[in-house]
Amino acid sequence: MSNRPVSRISLRDFDARRDQIGKELIEAAENVGFFILVDQERPSKQEIEEMLDLSARYFVLPDDVKSHYPFIREQNSGWEKDAQIRPSTGVADPKESLQLQYFRRNTYWPQDLPDIPEFHGTCLKFMESVHDLSMKILSFFAIALGFPPSFFSDAHDLSSEDCLSTLRLLRYHDITGKVSDIPEWRAGAHTDFDVLTLLFQETGGDGLEVCPGREAHTSFAQGDDWTAVPARTGEITVNIGDMLMAWSDDRFKSLYHRVKAPRPDGNLKARNSMAYFNQPRPHILIEGPTKKYEALSASQYILNAMKRYYQPTEIPK
Ligand SMILES: O=C(O)CCC(=O)C(=O)O
């Protein structure tokens, strides 16, 4: 385990400190592929706490209620339980998750949930707030790559009919009393195939580990040096995804990460987290400034990634 310093970037006085913030973001994206945002105006700590609370209330609903909207792989939407097999481990992550694609908000989101009528509205507001912050961050990356500042906002236009940006609510199982049967990982090592992921953890839910600076497409960072990222409610862990690595001709690094399961003397209770995946509209072409890779539409990119990520791969010993 490495003690690599983890970049914490403060967004305090955002407008007055724009240049400094931009410098720190670019440096972290180029050298590490991930950073922790603190002091953001929105989503505020209170909004994050409310959303985590709502998510916990969703997951305690009976499975037969949650299964009204089962996970559909082709749409990357819906509820799954013990179903995501990570190629790096060959087994399913011990968790459940709900993926909410913004443009399917009126067609494939749980509606009229018993006891949580505010579910739909709160998720919608939270996504809009995280989207706005994501676009602020991405505007710095656009400028650094020589694109117009609004380049990524146009590609991720939430008001369009087909923006693929997704909020994923996650709950890793409570493993109290299962001491002889604790898995090694709650989430196996992987990179995210989106553009940029904003991850919300909850204090007490440690286990996230990152492995910066690896090629996204070649290995699962087996045996490499990992750094633990403590979970703190209100902070936002951000990582570069494969699509931004491709879009920047490998200048910004996509990052391996995984969630280690607690040891028997650790916190065995359920672990809640939420990930917001910025994913462009399907027709948008991903092509870097130096055209290092052949241009691919976002839909083709995602299709290829789904194939890569959902087929178990031989793991080197
Ligand atoms: O739950 C976490 O902390 C990480 C989740 C994650 O990496 C993912 O869903 O892609």
Ligand SMILES: [Fe+2]
């Ligand atoms: Fe991830």
